[in-house]
Amino acid sequence: MIFSELSAAMEWFKAGKPVIVVDALSRENEGDIIFPADCVTPEKINFCASHGKGLVCIAIDEKTANRLSLNKLNSNQKDQFHTSFYEPIDAAHHHGTTTGISAFERCITAKLICDENAGKDDFIKPGHLFPIVAKESGVLVRQGHTEAGVDLCKLTGHYPAAIICEIMNDDGSMMRRDDLSVFADKHKLPIISIQQIVEYRMMNENHVSLMSSAQLPTDYGTFQIHVFKNNLNDTEHVVLEKNSNRSNRPIVRIHSECLTGDVFSSLKCDCKYQLEKSMEMIEENENGLIIYMRGHEGRGIGIGNKIAAYAIQENGIDTFKANEMLGMPIDARNYQDAAWILKHFNYQDFDLITNNDEKLNVLINNGLSPKQIQFNAKVTKHNEKYLIDKINIGKHKMILEQ
Numbered sequence: 001m002i003f004s005e006l007s008a009a010m011e012w013f014k015a016g017k018p019v020i021v022v023d024a025l026s027r028e029n030e031g032d033i034i035f036p037a038d039c040v041t042p043e044k045i046n047f048c049a050s051h052g053k054g055l056v057c058i059a060i061d062e063k064t065a066n067r068l069s070l071n072k073l074n075s076n077q078k079d080q081f082h083t084s085f086y087e088p089i090d091a092a093h094h095h096g097t098t099t100g101i102s103a104f105e106r107c108i109t110a111k112l113i114c115d116e117n118a119g120k121d122d123f124i125k126p127g128h129l130f131p132i133v134a135k136e137s138g139v140l141v142r143q144g145h146t147e148a149g150v151d152l153c154k155l156t157g158h159y160p161a162a163i164i165c166e167i168m169n170d171d172g173s174m175m176r177r178d179d180l181s182v183f184a185d186k187h188k189l190p191i192i193s194i195q196q197i198v199e200y201r202m203m204n205e206n207h208v209s210l211m212s213s214a215q216l217p218t219d220y221g222t223f224q225i226h227v228f229k230n231n232l233n234d235t236e237h238v239v240l241e242k243n244s245n246r247s248n249r250p251i252v253r254i255h256s257e258c259l260t261g262d263v264f265s266s267l268k269c270d271c272k273y274q275l276e277k278s279m280e281m282i283e284e285n286e287n288g289l290i291i292y293m294r295g296h297e298g299r300g301i302g303i304g305n306k307i308a309a310y311a312i313q314e315n316g317i318d319t320f321k322a323n324e325m326l327g328m329p330i331d332a333r334n335y336q337d338a339a340w341i342l343k344h345f346n347y348q349d350f351d352l353i354t355n356n357d358e359k360l361n362v363l364i365n366n367g368l369s370p371k372q373i374q375f376n377a378k379v380t381k382h383n384e385k386y387l388i389d390k391i392n393i394g395k396h397k398m399i400l401e402q
Contacts, residue, residue, distance in 0.1 A: 009190035014156035036158035054166025059149035069120035090127030221283035245286035253278035256296035267382035300332030339366035
């Protein structure tokens with residue numbers, strides 16, 4: 001499936017025109033017609049009803065729901081996507097409505113929802129337009145059409161409310177990827193993915209904040225230690241900074257948390273060696289950062305599952321397969337926070353100590369310009385298979401050092 005350029009689709013949306021937004025294959029795998037509610041017309045509502053055929057809803061932010069005194073509908077918690085439905089409403093009769101169901105009258109209701117001066121007395125409950133409330137941080141915390149609609153409105157300067165409607169086939173089944181492309185071509189509409197909105201926001205926003213800083217003397221030199229918090233999930237990361245010679249090109253190490261290696265000196269991995277070697281290199285260079293990523297234990301599966309994976313590996317199973325046998329992803333780590341931290345320090349061109357191309361790619365995709373420095377791996381009888389598996393299966397680039 002070929003998606004439209006997001007920038008072009010956003011200009012289209014900014015002009016008040018509908019776009020088609022598709023979520024992940026692993027999620028609902030559906031496409032919705034979405035347009036800003038402050039540009040609603042009866043013709044657009046009718047297009048949703050006639051051609052989309054799904055439920056016509058209005059995605060709003062929580063502030064709007066509170067202004068209108070809307071209550072969340074009771075849920076039995078069996079909806080796996082936890083769509084946040086609120087009381088359906090119509091504009092009150094003094095605004096020119098009768099039954100509230102016509103395209104014309106649903107248009108009146110939508111426009112009134114976008115009116116900052118409107119309140120609860122301007123609406124009838126229940127009605128025929130279904131408000132659904134987006135998570136505060138949008139697609140960065142929930143990759144749903146609700147969040148996509150509100151995010152697109154915010155990104156393009158509209159009131160944070162969007163009309164959304166699922167697209168169905170003529171036989172009533174949900175329209176999927178190939179058919180959605182045909183639908184978009186037929187109606188000359190841009191088609192984008194929620195993932196494109198996620199990537200755009202990650203590139204253009206920064207959701208980590210500095211919490212605290214102090215001096216930290218270590219065996220490898222004195223560093224400035226900083227703690228950053230991800231404001232979306234409250235994960236705290238630690239940064240060691242050396243900045244005594246800013247004329248030198250910075251060296252950066254993005255290090256995944258490893259309790260067993262970094263703290264208990266486990267010989268099953270080479271994590272402590274990489275961390276200590278990085279501290280030595282940055283101290284010698286007198287300019288650089290260690291970004292210690294919390295939440296990365298066991299490639300992101302947590303310490304309990306990591307130790308369970310160790311037990312499986314004792315039977316000759318490789319580290320990646322062991323994760324899968326536990327029902328876990330091979331690698332659940334996310335390096336976006338590291339990119340945001342680097343932007344906080346205004347790092348653009350720097351040397352990145354890594355054997356993992358994924359780290360490099362995330363930073364490049366965030367508009368940064370790292371140059372890779374590869375590490376040799378220190379081999380022991382306990383970690384040799386692990387390191388070989390990282391090379392052969394994980395595609396890490398390293399030379400094994402006996």
